Amino acid sequence: METADTFEVFNPATDELVAQAPACSPEQLDRMVRGADEAFTSWRRDESARRELLRKAADALESHAERLGAIMTAEQGKPLPDSVGEVTRTAGWFRYYADLEVDSVQQRTVDGVFLEVTRQPLGVVAGIVPWNMPVLLIGWKAAPALLAGNTIIIKPSPFTPLTALAVGEIFAEVFPPNVFSVASGPDPLGSQLSAHPLVRKVSFTGSIETGKRVAASASEDLKRITLELGGNDAAIVLDDVEPERFASDLFWAAFKNNGQLCSLIKRLYVPRARVQDFAEAIATVARTARVGDGALEGTQIGPLATRPQWEKIKEFADTAIAQGAVAVTGGKPMEGPGNFFEPTVLINVTDGDRIVDEEQFGPIMPIIGHDGDEDALRRANAGNYGLGGSVWSEDIDRALDLARRFEAGQTAVNHHSRGIRPDMPFGGFKWSGIGVENGAWGYEAYTQLHAVNAPAK
Numbered sequence: 001m002e003t004a005d006t007f008e009v010f011n012p013a014t015d016e017l018v019a020q021a022p023a024c025s026p027e028q029l030d031r032m033v034r035g036a037d038e039a040f041t042s043w044r045r046d047e048s049a050r051r052e053l054l055r056k057a058a059d060a061l062e063s064h065a066e067r068l069g070a071i072m073t074a075e076q077g078k079p080l081p082d083s084v085g086e087v088t089r090t091a092g093w094f095r096y097y098a099d100l101e102v103d104s105v106q107q108r109t110v111d112g113v114f115l116e117v118t119r120q121p122l123g124v125v126a127g128i129v130p131w132n133m134p135v136l137l138i139g140w141k142a143a144p145a146l147l148a149g150n151t152i153i154i155k156p157s158p159f160t161p162l163t164a165l166a167v168g169e170i171f172a173e174v175f176p177p178n179v180f181s182v183a184s185g186p187d188p189l190g191s192q193l194s195a196h197p198l199v200r201k202v203s204f205t206g207s208i209e210t211g212k213r214v215a216a217s218a219s220e221d222l223k224r225i226t227l228e229l230g231g232n233d234a235a236i237v238l239d240d241v242e243p244e245r246f247a248s249d250l251f252w253a254a255f256k257n258n259g260q261l262c263s264l265i266k267r268l269y270v271p272r273a274r275v276q277d278f279a280e281a282i283a284t285v286a287r288t289a290r291v292g293d294g295a296l297e298g299t300q301i302g303p304l305a306t307r308p309q310w311e312k313i314k315e316f317a318d319t320a321i322a323q324g325a326v327a328v329t330g331g332k333p334m335e336g337p338g339n340f341f342e343p344t345v346l347i348n349v350t351d352g353d354r355i356v357d358e359e360q361f362g363p364i365m366p367i368i369g370h371d372g373d374e375d376a377l378r379r380a381n382a383g384n385y386g387l388g389g390s391v392w393s394e395d396i397d398r399a400l401d402l403a404r405r406f407e408a409g410q411t412a413v414n415h416h417s418r419g420i421r422p423d424m425p426f427g428g429f430k431w432s433g434i435g436v437e438n439g440a441w442g443y444e445a446y447t448q449l450h451a452v453n454a455p456a457k
């Protein structure tokens with residue numbers, strides 16, 4: 001769609017302008033939502049046709065994975081193989097939902113009465129996504145929403161609109177008009193979309209702050225919401241683990257995507273007497289990680305995706321160090337253009353410090369001493385977050401006992417978020433979210449139960 005206004009998208013590795021992206025006007029957004037509402041009438045009718053098109057969407061993503069990956073790296077910064085991998089992984093979500101067996105119709109006759117329960121789609125869904133996983137999170141929302149018979153409008157982050165717009169072009173060849181659309185533009189586009197009266201459900205992934213605003217605006221119209229918000233995941237290492245044993249896994253479970261994933265280790269609790277040893281072991285891995293432009297071969301960690309995020313990380317590190325934290329490695333921005341920051345391991349920090357209590361969403365790992373399993377669990381469960389967590393031990397039963405008592409949407413043993421998959425629910429306790437995505441549970445969140453009662457024939 002042609003727009004009168006555009007906005008600039010920069011490469012976070014080079015600070016160069018990548019493109020001018022279309023800025024959707026309020027009138028264009030309104031037309032888009034009305035179009036999606038009209039398309040809903042026929043799209044909801046034929047489930048097997050929808051499944052077929054979800055399969056085609058998966059094929060289309062796979063066949064364009066290299067191109068989409070290159071666009072993603074240019075605007076988001078992550079290493080190219082990770083970008084391409086994100087696209088092919090997203091295809092897996094479309095394929096999973098294309099084949100998901102859902103209990104959408106129940107019929108029975110009781111005492112001369114015909115009873116039917118069906119799952120009905122809701123209508124137009126707004127899928128509002130952040131900049132850290134520009135394609136995967138589209139798949140998490142669009143695949144179940146479309147399977148259920150809804151139409152969807154995706155609103156990408158203004159920092160990473162280009163990949164989503166390219167997905168929109170590719171899907172225009174797959175789905176009927178107005179079934180899957182992408183509206184790009186600087187805010188307040190997000191709030192205009194989520195407040196539109198014809199939008200019946202808002203599925204939002206982003207920060208807690210914005211999530212609360214989405215919930216408040218949705219409440220006026222009683223729109224359905226799913227909120228996937230921030231996390232401050234704790235990892236607990238038990239006293240039977242030697243520092244080198246999981247050093248590499250612990251590092252990558254915190255620094256993947258440069259720390260910009262909601263469910264990564266954001267604070268690491270290790271036995272108090274071993275803090276220095278664990279910090280050294282993890283810092284050794286950090287020093288060998290290749291940080292650079294994600295488009296260059298061999299890069300393992302790209303830049304921070306946005307300038308405000310880079311500024312936030314610098315501020316977190318500066319404040320912590322000014323208050324007595326010690327950077328065992330890293331601690332400051334890297335020279336040259338781009339939003340680069342050294343992978344940073346901090347000790348001499350504790351609960352109550354901002355770097356421990358809040359979500360940093362970047363390449364800083366605070367390591368905190370604990371005084372045993374129960375002490376660590378109590379501290380992991382403190383605070384308003386409850387997205388993910390992990391326990392690391394040589395004794396799987398002992399770790400499982402602790403893992404089961406996390407107040408978190410997902411908890412892992414001896415890894416962190418590698419368990420994210422289309423058939424497992426993903427969501428958060430407390431301020432980390434409302435509802436879940438993925439699996440049949442994610443699909444159900446895009447439906448409404450409908451009970452029909454009639455005289456039996």
Ligand code: NAD
Nearest residue numbers: 129130131156157190191206207210213228229230231262
């Ligand atoms: P953000 O909240 O700033 O923005 C998210 C999206 O909401 C963007 O598309 C933005 O344009 C839009 N938006 C802004 N104001 C809005 C409003 N009033 N109404 C509707 N939409 C609005 O988040 P971000 O900085 O882009 O992303 C980082 C955050 O996302 C982190 O906190 C991270 O933990 C969280 N996140 C959570 C998950 C999860 O599944 N739980 C996954 C990835 C990221």
